[in-house]
Amino acid sequence: MEPMVTEPQVLRAGEPDDGRVQSATSPAPVRTVSKSPTRIALARLRRDRIAMICAAICAVYVLIAIFAPLLAGLEGQNASDLHQNLIDEFGFPTIGSTGEHWFGVEPRLGRDLFARWVYGARPSLIVAVAVTTITTIIGVVVGLVAGFSGGWVDRVLSWLIDLVLSLPYLLFAIASSAVLVAIFGGAGGAGSEDVAQIRFVSLICVLSFFGWASLARLVRGQVLSLREREFVAAAKVLGIPTRQVLFKELLPNLVAPIVVSVSLALPGYVVAEAGLTVLGAGLIEPTPSWGLTISAATTYYRADPLYLWLPVLGITILVLALSLLGDAVRDAFDPRTRR
Amino acid sequence: MLIYILRRIASAVSVVIVTLVASFGLFFVAPTDPAGTICGQRCTPERYADISASLNLDEPVVQQVGDYLKGLAVGRTYHSGGAAIDCDAPCLGYSYTLGQPVTKLIGQALPITVSIVLGGAVVYLIIGILAGVVAARRRGTYLDRLMVGTSLGINAVPYFVVALLVSLYATFLPHSAYHPLLENPLTWAGGLLAAWLTLGLANAASYTRYSRASMIETLGEDYIRTARAKGISERRVVYRHGLRAAITPIATIFGVDLAIQLTGAIFTEAMFGLPGLGVLTLRAFNQYDLPVLMAGVLVGSVVLVVMNLLVDILYTILDPRVRLG
Numbered sequence: 001m002e003p004m005v006t007e008p009q010v011l012r013a014g015e016p017d018d019g020r021v022q023s024a025t026s027p028a029p030v031r032t033v034s035k036s037p038t039r040i041a042l043a044r045l046r047r048d049r050i051a052m053i054c055a056a057i058c059a060v061y062v063l064i065a066i067f068a069p070l071l072a073g074l075e076g077q078n079a080s081d082l083h084q085n086l087i088d089e090f091g092f093p094t095i096g097s098t099g100e101h102w103f104g105v106e107p108r109l110g111r112d113l114f115a116r117w118v119y120g121a122r123p124s125l126i127v128a129v130a131v132t133t134i135t136t137i138i139g140v141v142v143g144l145v146a147g148f149s150g151g152w153v154d155r156v157l158s159w160l161i162d163l164v165l166s167l168p169y170l171l172f173a174i175a176s177s178a179v180l181v182a183i184f185g186g187a188g189g190a191g192s193e194d195v196a197q198i199r200f201v202s203l204i205c206v207l208s209f210f211g212w213a214s215l216a217r218l219v220r221g222q223v224l225s226l227r228e229r230e231f232v233a234a235a236k237v238l239g240i241p242t243r244q245v246l247f248k249e250l251l252p253n254l255v256a257p258i259v260v261s262v263s264l265a266l267p268g269y270v271v272a273e274a275g276l277t278v279l280g281a282g283l284i285e286p287t288p289s290w291g292l293t294i295s296a297a298t299t300y301y302r303a304d305p306l307y308l309w310l311p312v313l314g315i316t317i318l319v320l321a322l323s324l325l326g327d328a329v330r331d332a333f334d335p336r337t338r339r
Numbered sequence: 340m341l342i343y344i345l346r347r348i349a350s351a352v353s354v355v356i357v358t359l360v361a362s363f364g365l366f367f368v369a370p371t372d373p374a375g376t377i378c379g380q381r382c383t384p385e386r387y388a389d390i391s392a393s394l395n396l397d398e399p400v401v402q403q404v405g406d407y408l409k410g411l412a413v414g415r416t417y418h419s420g421g422a423a424i425d426c427d428a429p430c431l432g433y434s435y436t437l438g439q440p441v442t443k444l445i446g447q448a449l450p451i452t453v454s455i456v457l458g459g460a461v462v463y464l465i466i467g468i469l470a471g472v473v474a475a476r477r478r479g480t481y482l483d484r485l486m487v488g489t490s491l492g493i494n495a496v497p498y499f500v501v502a503l504l505v506s507l508y509a510t511f512l513p514h515s516a517y518h519p520l521l522e523n524p525l526t527w528a529g530g531l532l533a534a535w536l537t538l539g540l541a542n543a544a545s546y547t548r549y550s551r552a553s554m555i556e557t558l559g560e561d562y563i564r565t566a567r568a569k570g571i572s573e574r575r576v577v578y579r580h581g582l583r584a585a586i587t588p589i590a591t592i593f594g595v596d597l598a599i600q601l602t603g604a605i606f607t608e609a610m611f612g613l614p615g616l617g618v619l620t621l622r623a624f625n626q627y628d629l630p631v632l633m634a635g636v637l638v639g640s641v642v643l644v645v646m647n648l649l650v651d652i653l654y655t656i657l658d659p660r661v662r663l664g
Contacts, residue, residue, distance in 0.1 A: 159353075166354050166647060168602035168639030171620050175632040178624045179365050271497040278499055279609055281624055294503070301507050312504070316496055323495040 038255050044332040051328030057321040065121040075102055077112035079119045079288045092303060103310060107300050117310050119288035128269040130204050135211035136262055142212065143219025144246050148227055164213040173206045174281045180205060196287045203282050207272055215261050222254055256333040263329040267322035274315050290314050347651055351644045358640040363404050366629045390435060393417040432630030441634045444619060451517050452615035455534050455607055456600045462539025467546025472582060474547065475554035490544035498541055502610040505537045515611035534611045549589050557585040587657050591650060598646030602639040
């Protein structure tokens with residue numbers, strides 16, 4: 001990022017202290033490395049031990065999701081094979097965890113639990129990352145435009161932001177995903193794979209629809225105060241096109257609030273996906289998902305605790321790591337909030 | 340002040356109207372077959388015709404919205420299997436899958452949601468504020484750090500996981516079920532206890548942090564020093580002088596939270612099997628019961644908008660420093 005220096009104390013804090021002294025005494029040009037506020041914040045984050053542990057845990061999850069087929073292959077199973085020979089007549093598995101099925105098999109259907117678990121990391125992460133990306137882009141653009149243009153554009157966009165923020169989120173999410181599914185999947189004959197795919201996309205759409213507004217409001221507020229600053233006035237006087245002022249002059253100053261909002265949004269969407277799925281309003285079979293496994297496992301929680309606890313721990317540890325990392329990122333970018 | 344309130348009411352009404360029109364458009368005008376989805380899988384042609392005629396699906400969209408609004412104001416009549424069903428005002432539609440007016444269904448569900456949320460609120464306000472005050476008074480001690488750490492930990496665990504695990508494993512609590520308050524207050528409280536404790540303890544974690552922060556700020560004020568200098572007891576300083584001022588920002592957060600919980604208690608309801616507004620909407624989702632879905636969204640947004648309005652107005656009364664033109 002180009003340093004958009006607005007704070008005098010972060011102006012040039014590059015080469016150790018003698019750098020400035022040298023440049024004052026000797027006329028020879030001294031190469032000074034300017035540190036942007038983002039680099040300072042990242043350096044602060046790197047020193048935070050809890051943040052680094054959480055980042056490592058998140059990285060492990062990403063690796064599990066990417067290499068799910070490989071991990072399942074290592075065990076020699078896949079997520080969709082039914083092992084009916086391992087299921088007794090009451091639907092209970094006859095084996096626990098064995099060398100062949102590391103986490104055992106599902107009651108009733110007999111699918112391999114380890115394979116389901118590693119594949120289950122995928123929808124959680126894909127939904128969370130996709131929704132965070134979409135909402136961040138929409139929120140930033142709407143906030144920039146609303147804050148910078150003012151007038152009726154601002155009034156319309158602000159009203160839209162207020163509207164989305166005052167909708168009953170969960171009720172609306174359930175209702176609108178019903179309609180989305182009816183619109184795209186209602187034309188009978190769609191296989192269960194297709195319907196699962198539609199549910200996947202519609203979940204991302206619904207979560208994105210409700211997610212962008214709070215960031216847009218935040219960005220708009222920041223832009224309102226930034227646009228009165230001298231560097232924006234200077235850019236305008238120079239005749240720089242509005243689009244360039246927005247994205248080259250204003251955006252770099254908004255990196256901190258945007259990064260903080262992204263890092264706090266990610267765990268939120270992991271929870272939203274899993275929560276809606278557990279309720280039956282999110283993803284559906286045959287997508288391997290932790291939420292689905294949890295809702296299926298509640299009937300077997302006494303007979304087969306591992307079945308319930310693996311996805312529960314999967315979600316909880318991921319969310320815990322993401323939230324603590326998010327808190328650490330916020331502290332690094334805005335030291336005033338440090339506890 | 341009056342102008343401010345009027346302007347807020349106008350914007351609140353505009354939000355409700357847009358929600359109504361948007362959800363109507365979504366559910367009845369989108370390229371789906373509302374009569375078909377309402378009718379369900381075992382649909383006879385007569386029933387299909389009944390539903391189409393009752394919903395005036397052959398009329399222009401504006402007319403349909405008008406009919407819906409008229410139903411809200413003065414009631415309307417639906418036809419099912421040859422019989423006419425009167426739906427009294429405020430009529431939110433007729434659920435063909437359940438064979439009941441939607442208003443009645445909502446009327447049954449709402450008290451359950453309100454009971455859960457208000458009971459939970461009592462738990463988290465008491466525990467959260469007391470814990471926050473204690474933490475603020477012992478700021479920096481081991482106890483303070485333990486409380487803040489615990490509260491961060493509780494908040495980082497997804498709420499639905501907490502609710503699920505409590506509902507499965509906390510079998511020592513009375514069995515969850517809803518009994519009307521007026522019939523027998525004791526069974527009412529017993530059936531809701533598990534839900535109250537779950538909702539309450541999970542939220543108490545964040546209220547501990549809010550009230551701790553607010554209390555630390557207040558205890559640093561000059562008038563607290565003056566109160567101490569007068570020589571009144573520490574207890575009185577903290578609770579009479581400190582807490583009373585510190586509680587204003589918490590009241591605002593509480594108002595907003597209450598609104599969100601009233602429309603989003605769905606996890607608590609679903610995990611503990613309490614048929615409130617969220618579970619009603621969820622059931623409607625599973626059966627494509629469009630009138631119920633739409634009414635759920637509509638009632639939810641009215642609750643949310645009204646609560647936000649009340650919070651804004653109450654805030655100007657609670658805190659005289661806020662004066663809006």
